Amino acid sequence: MIKTLQAEHHLLSATEEQVKLLENSIFASGELPTFKETIGKWGQSELRPDKVDIFQVNLGYMCNQTCKHCHVDAGPDRKEIMSRETMQICLKILKENKYHTLDLTGGAPEMNPDFRWFVTEAKLAGVQEIIVRSNLTIILANPKFRDLPQFFKDHGIRLVSSLPFYLPEKTDRQRGAGVFKKSIEALQILNAAGYGRENGLIIDLVYNPGGAFLPADQEGLERDFKKELKNQYDVDFNNLLAITNLPISRFLDFLVRTDNFEDYMDTLVRAFNPATLTGIMCKNTLSIGWDGYIYDCDFNQMLGLKVNHPVSHIRDFDGETINRREIVVNQHCYGCTAGAGSSCQGTVA
Numbered sequence: 001m002i003k004t005l006q007a008e009h010h011l012l013s014a015t016e017e018q019v020k021l022l023e024n025s026i027f028a029s030g031e032l033p034t035f036k037e038t039i040g041k042w043g044q045s046e047l048r049p050d051k052v053d054i055f056q057v058n059l060g061y062m063c064n065q066t067c068k069h070c071h072v073d074a075g076p077d078r079k080e081i082m083s084r085e086t087m088q089i090c091l092k093i094l095k096e097n098k099y100h101t102l103d104l105t106g107g108a109p110e111m112n113p114d115f116r117w118f119v120t121e122a123k124l125a126g127v128q129e130i131i132v133r134s135n136l137t138i139i140l141a142n143p144k145f146r147d148l149p150q151f152f153k154d155h156g157i158r159l160v161s162s163l164p165f166y167l168p169e170k171t172d173r174q175r176g177a178g179v180f181k182k183s184i185e186a187l188q189i190l191n192a193a194g195y196g197r198e199n200g201l202i203i204d205l206v207y208n209p210g211g212a213f214l215p216a217d218q219e220g221l222e223r224d225f226k227k228e229l230k231n232q233y234d235v236d237f238n239n240l241l242a243i244t245n246l247p248i249s250r251f252l253d254f255l256v257r258t259d260n261f262e263d264y265m266d267t268l269v270r271a272f273n274p275a276t277l278t279g280i281m282c283k284n285t286l287s288i289g290w291d292g293y294i295y296d297c298d299f300n301q302m303l304g305l306k307v308n309h310p311v312s313h314i315r316d317f318d319g320e321t322i323n324r325r326e327i328v329v330n331q332h333c334y335g336c337t338a339g340a341g342s343s344c345q346g347t348v349a
Contacts, residue, residue, distance in 0.1 A: 015304035018252055022303075022331040026262050032269050035333045042274045047282065047327040049296075052319070054285040056103040056298060056344070057090055058082070059112040061290065064141040067162075067175045071249045071302055074107040082290040084114045089314050090288060091118075095125050097319040103285075103344065105133040105298065110148060119155055129158060133344075136161045136186040137179060149193040159195060159203040160241065160344075161187075164210060166228040174210050187235045196236035204239040204346075212260040214271060214339050218242040218347045241346030244268075246299050246335035268334035276341030279348035282327050288314060296327045297336075298344065305330065 026032050039047065061078035063070075094102060102122050109115055109132060122130055132152065139148050152159060163183055164174045171180035187203075190196065195203040205225060209215050222240035229235040245251045247264060255261040287295040292314045295301040306312040309325040341348035 015302070018248060019303050019305070019330065021252070021256075021261075022247065026265060027331055032265060035329050035331050035337075038269070038272055038334075039274075039277065039329075042277065044277060047277070047280070047329060049323055049325065049327060050283045052097070052099060052284055052286055052323060054101045054103050054281075055090070055094060055097075055099040055288070056105060056285055057087075057288045058105050058290050058298070058301065059107065059109040059115060059118070061107045062111045063107040063135065064111070064138055065108075065135055065176060065179065067250075071246060071251060071299060072105075072107060073249045073302070078107065080290045081112055082114075082292075084117070086290075086292045086314070087114060087118045087121075089292065089317075091121055091125055093314060093317050093319070094122060094127055099127070101129040101131060102127045103131040103133070105344075108135055108138045110134065110138050110145060116151060119151075119157070123155055130155065131158045131160055133160045133162075136163070136190075137182040139186045139189060140182050149190050149195070152190075153193050153195070153201060156200060159190070160206060161203060162206045162208070163187075163225075164208060166225050166232075170210055184229075184233050184235060187229075187237070188233065191234075191236055196238055202238045204241055205237050206241045206243055208243045208245055212245075212255060212258070212264040212267075214244060214267065215242040215342075218340065239346070241344075242340075242342070243344075243346065244335045244338060244342035246332050246342075248299055248332050249302050265331065265334070268338045271338035272334060273337060273339060273341060273349055275349040276337040279341065279343070280336055281343035281345065281348070282336075285344070286322070294322070299332055299335075300328055300330075303330065303332065 027034050060081035061072055061074045062081060063074035064076060066075040119130060138145050164171045168180040190203055194201045207215060207221055218240060221242055225240050247255055255264050282296040285297060287298045287301045289295060289301050294307045294312055294314060296307055305328045307325055308328050309322055311318055336342050
């Protein structure tokens with residue numbers, strides 16, 4: 001199976017082929033237990049959501065970068081963009097269900113032409129917290145984005161930004177030549193605007209490993225990041241979020257290409273931690289695709305695994321019934337439950 005996908009490399013980029021690989025291969029042979037089998041051994045034959053607090057919306061796959069391990073497979077050539085009409089439905093859902101947090105992601109969410117309008121309207125709708133997952137370099141990508149730090153500040157946005165490591169070569173290896181330097185410049189601009197230094201202006205950084213291994217301890221990494229970035233570049237930030245690379249999209253492509261897929265899945269399975277099941281992010285988060293379809297999480301979205309519910313599009317959204325659904329799982333879910341766990345908010349256990 002793996003050799004076939006290596007030979008027909010383009011097929012691995014298709015979500016259907018990725019799901020087949022996760023469902024078949026070593027799991028179908030019984031060499032490793034499926035995720036559903038594993039959680040069943042811990043008394044959870046199925047996962048059900050708790051109260052949804054986070055409404056995560058993907059504004060499109062367009063991005064000014066093409067990072068090697070991007071689970072969204074984003075880039076400048078992606079044309080999928082959420083329409084204002086779909087955003088208006090999202091705003092209606094936010095008002096009716098009073099979700100605490102609106103989490104905006106992409107691609108680079110700022111590249112959606114209605115990004116500023118959506119943020120402004122969400123604030124007017126009474127959303128208590130708005131997160132923007134910014135890649136930092138977007139601030140420098142084009143003059144029309146140079147006002148973003150002030151826009152973020154004016155709207156009290158919490159920023160979550162990827163910086164794979166505090167050494168230039170490691171970041172550039174994963175995100176592209178020169179990205180580290182631009183990221184540091186963007187962080188300095190955001191610091192000057194008050195982010196990471198003033199109360200209420202929060203900027204968190206995201207670390208993910210540069211290869212087929214689990215992240216180190218989140219607290220220890222945060223101490224190292226803060227020390228090095230402050231000493232070398234006078235950069236401040238609030239929290240470091242350590243996120244495990246999930247075996248989907250470009251990272252799954254990398255695992256197959258380097259013949260690391262089976263070993264990495266074995267690592268994730270052996271590191272399964274039942275304590276993570278309490279705080280796993282699919283229990284308090286809904287993920288909305290750029291086209292309005294609903295998913296249990298951002299990772300399921302990238303695999304095309306819609307919610308297990310008769311209503312799978314926001315045009316027919318019903319908050320009460322969707323809270324009673326069974327969460328869709330597959331073998332990539334081991335990435336969220338390995339070690340200290342992983343989520344869009346960092347570790348969970």
